[in-house]
Amino acid sequence: xxxxxxxxxxxxxxxxxxxxxxxxxxxxxxxxxxxxxxxxxxxxxxxxxxxxxxxxxxxxxxxxxxxxxxxxxxxxxxxxxxxxxxxxxxxxxxxxxxxxxxxxxxxxxxxxxxxxxxxxxxxxxxxxxxxxxxxxxxxxxxxxxxxxxxxxxxxxxxxxxxxxxxxxxxxxxxxxxxxxxxxxxxxxxxxxxxxxxxxxxxxxxx
Ligand SMILES: [Zn+2]
Numbered sequence: 618x619x620x621x622x623x624x625x626x627x628x629x630x631x632x633x634x635x636x637x638x639x640x641x642x643x644x645x646x647x648x649x650x651x652x653x654x655x656x657x658x659x660x661x662x663x664x665x666x667x668x669x670x671x672x673x674x675x676x677x678x679x680x681x682x683x684x685x686x687x688x689x690x691x692x693x694x695x696x697x698x699x700x701x702x703x704x705x706x707x708x709x710x711x712x713x714x715x716x717x718x719x720x721x722x723x724x725x726x727x728x729x730x731x732x733x734x735x736x737x738x739x740x741x742x743x744x745x746x747x748x749x750x751x752x753x754x755x756x757x758x759x760x761x762x763x764x765x766x767x768x769x770x771x772x773x774x775x776x777x778x779x780x781x782x783x784x785x786x787x788x789x790x791x792x793x794x795x796x797x798x799x800x801x802x803x804x805x806x807x808x809x810x811x812x813x814x815x816x817x818x819x820x821x822x823x
Contacts, residue, residue, distance in 0.1 A: 618674045619652035622758050625737060626656040631744045635659075644760075644771040653759040653768040655775060657783075658740055660750030665783075667753040669776075669790040670736040673762030673769075676725030692723025732793025733758055753785065 623641040626632050632639045639656035657667075679689035685705070688695040699705060699715055699722055707715065714720040736756050743754055757776075759768025779785055 619654050619758075619760065622654045622674060622733070622737075626654065626740070626756065629740065629744060631658055631740075631747070632656060640775075642772070642775060644767055647767060647771075651760045651768065653757070653772050655758075655772065655779075656740065656756040657779065658743060658747065658754045658756075659783075660752050661748050662751045664752045665786045666751070666788045667755055667785045669755045669757055669787060670739060671790055671792045672729055672733040672736055672756075672758045673760065673794075674730070674733060674758050675760045675763050675768075676728070677763055679724065682724070689724045692721050692726055696720075696722045727795045729794055732795065735793050752788075755779070755785075 619641055623639065626639050627636065638659070639654070641652050641654050644651050644653065679686040682689045685695070685698070685703075688698060696715070699707065711722075715722065736758070740754060740756055743750060755776075757772055759766075759772055761767040762769070776787070780787065
């Protein structure tokens with residue numbers, strides 16, 4: 618997965634022209650030999666202010682799928698299976714989403730490939746505005762969020778190195794992690810809905 622993300626980033630014109638600004642980085646002493654990916658897009662206005670777009674690309678295991686675990690790696694087939702009426706019961710809201718045809722159902726799509734895709738799309742949007750962009754964007758995508766945060770912990774070293782080398786000032790970290798609905802209508806008062814703090818964000822803040 619790290620290779621795929623790195624490949625996607627390197628297909629962007631900015632990183633074709635600035636290949637040293639992106640990297641696929643091994644996690645030191647990792648028993649699983651995993652990697653994390655970074656890609657720094659620098660605005661041409663020479664500001665040091667930097668926004669981090671943070672995601673994780675690992676997913677939970679397949680056990681939740683029970684008898685359907687063969688479908689855990691096939692989201693398109695799984696979505697079709699649900700449409701055909703497989704006997705899997707969905708919430709009313711999920712049924713409406715399924716019927717709309719606008720959603721893919723499957724493992725890791727919400728948590729959090731959609732967030733990673735969103736971050737990549739933001740990079741695409743900003744790529745064409747770099748002449749007037751007053752700052753920098755650093756995409757960071759790590760493995761192991763669902764367990765011990767090995768990817769995030771390893772990447773702190775890189776964040777510190779980039780900060781020293783380029784004088785970056787990290788002003789904000791946007792974690793595109795999904796939120797899980799806790800109330801019937803979270804958009805209606807009196808409930809306000811705030812993201813749960815992740816170890817990822819708190820490490821960077823600290
Ligand atoms: Zn997540």
